[in-house]
Amino acid sequence: MSPRNRRIVQAVLYESVAIAIVTPALGWMFNEPMGSALGLSVAMSTVALTWNYLFNWFFERWEARQVVRGRSLARRVAHGIGFEGGLALLLVPLVAHWLDMSYWNALITDLGLLLFFLVYTMVFTWVFDRVFGLPASALPTPAS
Template identity: 45%
Template sequence: MISLKPLTRRIVYVSTFEIIAIAASTLLLSLLSGGPAHDSLPVAAAVSAIAVAWNYIFNTLFEAWERRTQRTSRSLILRSVHAICFEGGLFLFTLPLYMAWYHVGPWEAIKMEAALLLFFLFYTFIFTLVFDTIFTLPGQKKQEAAATPADNTEGLPTEALR
């Protein structure tokens, strides 16, 4: 696994995630709106900009919570909560954009957003799972090293190793 500093990790995560997201969003929005893909590219890029800001804020707060609670891995339940909370916030931020761009009412925008939300809920979950497999969580290497006793210290309490 590759270890990155927290800020570098967030930048790599967001950049990679959004490049894939813009391409997928353009195609999905084109299908949902019935228009050509080039008409959906600007809104996909705008949503990406909103998502980048939200992603940075959300994941900064989420990882701070993980550090405070001394988590070094993410369970299936925690990954699900992470994806649902992230997508729920993004839903609230982007709904007005869909209404304005596609000249639709709230109900049509909600249906469009719901379709995208379902796709991105799974995409976020899978992307983050793969990302965390490749890139260690911040602090994971330090804790793994601390958990491995030196050859002559086996059986000593942690306090004796300091």
């Protein structure tokens, strides 16, 4: 699979599963109607989908320049933290506006989601790599 297609498939699958998990959780946590929770989930997913594609493009470019290839636990943790940290900067204002709360409360809310998504991101990426294989950027270079 080409790197571009791999990123698109990975991002769409990631966000589809996330919407299915997050919508009922948001509805329950904030006593929001399911329609509102779904709207927020889709809005957050749209932001996250765009960020996912861009972040993975940059991450794979960085990864391709590394001497040590493969995806160690440390590299997966760095990937998860980098992805979720950037996403938090984008989502806190959206959550604050949608749920009519302060930025501080939105940040606290987002931190709860981030804890879940940090683990979800690492597990999802590991499963995705097992099913679809590692990207070319993470494959060992052939011995000369």
